[in-house]
Amino acid sequence: xxxxxxxxxxxxxxxxxxxxxxxxxxxxxxxxxxxxxxxxxxxxxxxxxxxxxxxxxxxxxxxxxxxxxxxxxxxxxxxxxxxxxxxxxxxxxxxxxxxxxxxxxxxxxxxxxxxxxxxxxxxxxxxxxxxxxxxxxxxxxxxxxxxxxxxxxxxxxxxxxxxxxxxxxx
Amino acid sequence: xxxxxxxxxxxxxxxxxxxxxxxxxxxxxxxxxxxxxxxxxxxxxxxxxxxxxxxxxxxxxxxxxxxxxxxxxxxxxxxxxxxxxxxxxxxxxxxxxxxxxxxxxxxxxxxxxxxxxxxxxxxxxxxxxxxxxxxxxxxxxxxxxxxxxxxxxxxxxxxxxxxxxxxxxx
Numbered sequence: 001x002x003x004x005x006x007x008x009x010x011x012x013x014x015x016x017x018x019x020x021x022x023x024x025x026x027x028x029x030x031x032x033x034x035x036x037x038x039x040x041x042x043x044x045x046x047x048x049x050x051x052x053x054x055x056x057x058x059x060x061x062x063x064x065x066x067x068x069x070x071x072x073x074x075x076x077x078x079x080x081x082x083x084x085x086x087x088x089x090x091x092x093x094x095x096x097x098x099x100x101x102x103x104x105x106x107x108x109x110x111x112x113x114x115x116x117x118x119x120x121x122x123x124x125x126x127x128x129x130x131x132x133x134x135x136x137x138x139x140x141x142x143x144x145x146x147x148x149x150x151x152x153x154x155x156x157x158x159x160x161x162x163x164x165x166x167x168x169x170x
Numbered sequence: 171x172x173x174x175x176x177x178x179x180x181x182x183x184x185x186x187x188x189x190x191x192x193x194x195x196x197x198x199x200x201x202x203x204x205x206x207x208x209x210x211x212x213x214x215x216x217x218x219x220x221x222x223x224x225x226x227x228x229x230x231x232x233x234x235x236x237x238x239x240x241x242x243x244x245x246x247x248x249x250x251x252x253x254x255x256x257x258x259x260x261x262x263x264x265x266x267x268x269x270x271x272x273x274x275x276x277x278x279x280x281x282x283x284x285x286x287x288x289x290x291x292x293x294x295x296x297x298x299x300x301x302x303x304x305x306x307x308x309x310x311x312x313x314x315x316x317x318x319x320x321x322x323x324x325x326x327x328x329x330x331x332x333x334x335x336x337x338x339x340x
Contacts, residue, residue: 006193007275009216010282013200014193015275016266023176023187030183034314034327045327046179085273091296095265096186103255105177105185110318112180113328117300118313124298126261129306130287131295136304143288144204148280157204157215158283 010151016092019063021056024048026096028056029082029089032066037079060086095126180321186262189233191226194218196266198226199252199259202236207249230256265296 006014060066065086068078101111115124127136176184230236235256238248271281285294297306
């Protein structure tokens, strides 16, 4: 499927990418998140090659992103549902969608999907918050530091150039 | 580089993935975000094949994620910096890192990088907030709806199965 494993990179981003697999994996996660569960649904949703779809679903099952359930014996048919770990991936899909929307990577008509507060109908946005209070933290106060798992390469990255770009307030 | 274009899918996630390219593209965005800018720095950071690195940098330049500047003429050497659009990608990398950390896709030592509030030293977290107030919105109030750019496939996805999984409060 690919030449290089990203699992031994001491980087959670690389580890997460290894788990999703590739770009088809992201779209399949999107569809699972929206409640699609069966082969026919995935194939109607994306022009994904049948073998790619089958291999991604197997990969998701083996890495604990989704569970498989046989819903019909003759002929055998399975359906897939996200696990807690899989559902927790919503934040990645939301971030990709927000960025894609903001920089107009959707079609000319506008955003295909919106995430709203059901009590007000207003669109929501991802932001870095203080976990206890739930309050957004101003961009000027956001900083990056090495964690306990930082290897030599990560320390070098963190010390490189002019230092990390700060997240900008949108 | 790949068989299928994701640009005509009427999906901001697919559009964003097309722009990043592949998994190496994500790691390169990570390094650019941390301030790395030159070939030697990228090669020291990742075991990325030279041709892959060159093609991803060209792709980032042509899609407006990064700008190129010649800093040396003999021999010719270029450096790369993120544009505003590129820097805005921090939210995607942060989401991947958070998910990777939470499900222990880093090494055994713990998270390699932490995002903190520099005034308190406490770790921050992504959450869906009301853009004006900056207050986190409870998961039970978060809803997904079709936007103006939803095509037939998106409407079918949104109507599928038991409906979308709600983001869970972490």
